[in-house]
Amino acid sequence: MEQYNNILENISKYVTLNEEETNKLIGIIRTTKIKKRQFIDQPNYVCQYRNYVVKGAFRSYFIDNEGKEHTVQIAIEDWFVSDFYSYITQKPATLFVEALEDSTIFQMTYHDIEGLCKEIHGLSEYFRITTERAFAFSRKRALSNLSMTAEERYLEMLERYPNIINRVPQKVIASYLGFTPEFLSKIRKNLTSKS
Numbered sequence: 001m002e003q004y005n006n007i008l009e010n011i012s013k014y015v016t017l018n019e020e021e022t023n024k025l026i027g028i029i030r031t032t033k034i035k036k037r038q039f040i041d042q043p044n045y046v047c048q049y050r051n052y053v054v055k056g057a058f059r060s061y062f063i064d065n066e067g068k069e070h071t072v073q074i075a076i077e078d079w080f081v082s083d084f085y086s087y088i089t090q091k092p093a094t095l096f097v098e099a100l101e102d103s104t105i106f107q108m109t110y111h112d113i114e115g116l117c118k119e120i121h122g123l124s125e126y127f128r129i130t131t132e133r134a135f136a137f138s139r140k141r142a143l144s145n146l147s148m149t150a151e152e153r154y155l156e157m158l159e160r161y162p163n164i165i166n167r168v169p170q171k172v173i174a175s176y177l178g179f180t181p182e183f184l185s186k187i188r189k190n191l192t193s194k195s
Contacts, residue, residue, distance in 0.1 A: 004029065006078055007052050007106060014129045015122040025123060028112035034099045040082075041097035047086035049107040053079050056103020057164075059172050060095045071175035074100075074164055080130070081105075088131075100168050145178055151187050153177050 004026055011017060017025065034040060034056065041047050043062075051058075058081045060073040072095065075081035086093035087110060117124035144153055154177055158165050165173060174184040 001026070003031070004106075006054060010052075010078055011123075011126050015126045017120065017122050021120045021122060024116060024120065028108050028116060030107045032105050032107050034103045034105060036099050036102050038099050039096055040099070040105070041086065041093050041095060043094050043096065044092045046090055047083045047093050048109055049082060050080060050087060050110070050113055051082050051097075052106040052108075053077050053081060054104040054106055056105070057100040057168055058097055058103065059100055059168070059176075060097045061175065062095050069175055070178075071172055074161075074168060074172065074176055076164060076167070080134075084131075084134070100172065150177065150179055150183065151190070154184070154187050155191075 007029075008017075008022065011025075031054070040049070040051055040058070041060075053075050055077060058073075058075045059071050060075075060081060060083065061069050061071045063069055073081060081097055083093035083095040083097060085091070086095075090110060113123075113127065117127060144156065148156065154173075157173070157177065170184055171181045174181045177184070
């Protein structure tokens with residue numbers, strides 16, 4: 001039971017599950033070890049799992065027509081990561097979800113979660129709340145990309161997620177923020193010279 005403490009603490013921030021409900025949830029969790037650079041989702045395959053990061057780091061990205069990578073999500077411990085559009089609609093994925101480090105995840109299938117959510121109101125509430133929060137964050141990020149300068153976006157990320165900035169490759173950070181690694185180096189150099 002101790003191995004599930006993190007996900008259960010995450011859930012308890014939003015809802016309360018009784019012992020029987022908790023045991024049913026644990027019963028659908030599959031623990032999976034993922035190697036660095038291994039994919040858990042890929043375009044053209046339907047995303048079968050909601051993945052909770054126990055240990056490690058991931059990125060979700062797509063490749064445009066010119067072959068350029070665009071990172072849309074970075075996830076570390078205590079976050080969920082998947083091609084959520086594919087997961088929710090059960091249509092083929094458009095994103096790659098790749099491990100940036102050797103990682104451990106909890107995987108729960110779409111059908112198992114849907115079944116439990118019909119049975120356990122608290123679990124349904126939890127996934128509704130976390131999905132709404134993810135959508136709200138996604139909207140805020142889109143607005144930041146339209147209204148803030150590159151330097152402001154970097155500083156906002158540095159303030160909100162210093163552990164990510166220092167942990168994942170700079171090319172991933174640059175891709176997430178919408179610019180090249182060279183431009184990110186220039187921003188960092190400018191900020192260092194200002195301080």
